[in-house]
Amino acid sequence: MTANPRRVAPDAAQAAATTPRRSFRTALALGAAVSLSLVAACGSGGSEPGAGNVIESGKAPSYYPAGYKDVIAASRQEGGALTIYSNTDQENWAPVFRDFQKKYPWVKKISANNLDSDEVFQRALSEQATGASPVDVLVSNASQAWADFAERSGTLLPYKSPELAKLPANAALLPNVYAMSMDPLSIIYNSSLVKEKPTGLKSLAAIVAKDPGKYKGKITTRDVTGAFGFSVSHALTDARPGTWSTLEKLLPYGKAESSSGTQLEKVLSGEYLAGFFVSAAPAYPKVEQSGGLLALTFLDDGTVVMPRGIGIAAKAPHTATAKLFTDFVLSAEGQLAVAEGGLTSYRDGIEATEGRHTYQELIKAVGKSNVIDAKYTKVPDAEVKAFTTRWNGLLGR
Numbered sequence: 001m002t003a004n005p006r007r008v009a010p011d012a013a014q015a016a017a018t019t020p021r022r023s024f025r026t027a028l029a030l031g032a033a034v035s036l037s038l039v040a041a042c043g044s045g046g047s048e049p050g051a052g053n054v055i056e057s058g059k060a061p062s063y064y065p066a067g068y069k070d071v072i073a074a075s076r077q078e079g080g081a082l083t084i085y086s087n088t089d090q091e092n093w094a095p096v097f098r099d100f101q102k103k104y105p106w107v108k109k110i111s112a113n114n115l116d117s118d119e120v121f122q123r124a125l126s127e128q129a130t131g132a133s134p135v136d137v138l139v140s141n142a143s144q145a146w147a148d149f150a151e152r153s154g155t156l157l158p159y160k161s162p163e164l165a166k167l168p169a170n171a172a173l174l175p176n177v178y179a180m181s182m183d184p185l186s187i188i189y190n191s192s193l194v195k196e197k198p199t200g201l202k203s204l205a206a207i208v209a210k211d212p213g214k215y216k217g218k219i220t221t222r223d224v225t226g227a228f229g230f231s232v233s234h235a236l237t238d239a240r241p242g243t244w245s246t247l248e249k250l251l252p253y254g255k256a257e258s259s260s261g262t263q264l265e266k267v268l269s270g271e272y273l274a275g276f277f278v279s280a281a282p283a284y285p286k287v288e289q290s291g292g293l294l295a296l297t298f299l300d301d302g303t304v305v306m307p308r309g310i311g312i313a314a315k316a317p318h319t320a321t322a323k324l325f326t327d328f329v330l331s332a333e334g335q336l337a338v339a340e341g342g343l344t345s346y347r348d349g350i351e352a353t354e355g356r357h358t359y360q361e362l363i364k365a366v367g368k369s370n371v372i373d374a375k376y377t378k379v380p381d382a383e384v385k386a387f388t389t390r391w392n393g394l395l396g397r
Contacts, residue, residue: 053336055102061331064162072104074320080108082321085124086139087117087228088308088343089261089282095340100328107321116258117142117228121149124313128155136316137325139180141279141308142227143173143235147378150174150311157312159323163330167347170307171330173376179307180329181343182359182373183281184298185232189274190267191295200301204274205249215253220263220275223256224391228306232277234387235304235374243302244390250276251394268294279306284342284357298365304372305359308343 060068086093093112101107111134115123120140127133140146149155156176164171164178171179187198198204208215222229237243255272257263260279264286266272280296287296310329312322328334332347339345339356346359363371379387 053099053333053340055099055333057102057105060327061162063166064327068162071320071323075104075318075324076106078318078321080106082107082110082136082318082325083134084110084112084137084139084325085115085120085135086112086137087115087120087141088112088139089114091285092281092341092343095337096329096334099333099337100325103328103333104321104324107324116226118145118226121145124155125149125152128313128315131315133313133315134317135313136318136322137310137312139308139310140228141183141231141306143231143306143309143374143376144379145227146174146177146309146311147376150177151378154314157314157316157319157322159312159326161327161330163327166332167330170373171346173307173309174311177309177311177376178326178330179346180310181281181308181338182305182346183279183308183344184362184371185277185304185306186280186283186296186298187274187276188264188267188278188283188287188294188296190270190272190293192293193270193273197295197297198274199297200299201243201246201250201276202301204276205246208250208253212253215273217253217255218273219250219254220257220266220272221251221254221395222260222263222277223258224388226258229256229258229277230379230384230388231374232304232306233391234379235306235372236302237387239372240302246301247391248394251391252396254395256392256395256397264294277304280357281308281343284355288355298362300366300370302372303362303366303370304374305344305362306374307376309376 117140124135196207224230224233260282263275263278267275283296287294316322335345335347335350344357350358352358352361
């Protein structure tokens with residue numbers, strides 16, 4: 001039976017039954033509350049952390065409604081804590097947390113758990129079913145799982161950010177879910193083992209065809225039975241149906257992985273020679289740290305961009321602080337920090353520099369016609385099954 005990658009566990013029992021394979025890592029992560037000072041010490045991209053980002057401490061932007069001062073005052077009374085469930089790496093978060101603490105210095109502790117894309121929602125639903133969840137904010141770029149979660153009653157706090165008027169129309173992904181970043185998917189490869197640079201899926205397929213024995217089982221892609229893997233893969237073939245002819249040549253040489261982190265590690269070690277649909281967010285720092293061994297490129301035949309959604313839990317214990325955090329990451333101050341951490345800022349006016357990436361930069365690199373924005377809409381079950389069956393069939397699964 002084909003798994004439905006857009007479904008998240010509806011109750012505590014099912015959530016427990018569908019715990020992903022990273023359970024040990026997750027257990028460690030869930031037990032560790034990451035303080036702002038500790039996260040900030042992790043460092044991030046760019047030679048001078050925070051360069052060019054002037055934070056107005058304790059002040060909302062001038063265009064916010066007068067009543068926003070009440071949100072700030074309420075946050076001061078919430079104990080200085082915030083809990084985030086996300087699939088975002090700590091080095092991506094580091095400058096965001098650092099600058100948020102500068103903005104609202106009474107928030108002393110952020111617990112930011114790095115979970116699987118599906119697990120973000122499974123855990124929240126399981127806890128919400130018991131009526132006692134510590135989660136304030138959810139962040140994930142699994143669009144199908146977001147769509148399923150957001151349509152359920154009592155999962156998200158109704159909230160309209162005052163930043164919306166300053167953002168592009170696609171900032172609102174779903175009711176009460178906003179884009180924190182617009183992260184492109186990439187091709188990565190081991191430059192010591194792959195001498196010819198791939199520029200897209202067609203290019204990679206052509207490289208593989210020149211030496212099929214070398215590449216058998218050495219190409220990695222994302223597992224489409226997971227929400228994120230399905231979302232990015234389906235977004236490409238939905239926008240470019242003709243891509244199936246290239247995938248038919250490429251997927252028989254591939255193996256599926258459930259996370260970009262695993263793909264990066266295995267390409268860097270040489271276990272895989274190349275991989276596609278690797279999120280650029282965790283890839284940027286790995287490429288920088290590899291001394292040229294790990295290389296990254298975008299797809300000149302269709303680069304999928306996956307928005308990273310952010311929403312506030314319906315019964316967030318720190319509701320006011322959650323609102324401050326959501327508004328901050330959408331603001332000009334927050335988007336600078338988002339970009340510094342390796343995520344892709346999309347707000348106009350954010351400059352792309354070394355270690356800081358923007359959506360506008362991607363458009364310049366591959367052209368607007370080659371950028372595919374993944375939608376936060378649910379795909380019918382029959383289509384999900386047909387897609388995953390076809391994809392996994394080509395992988396030989």
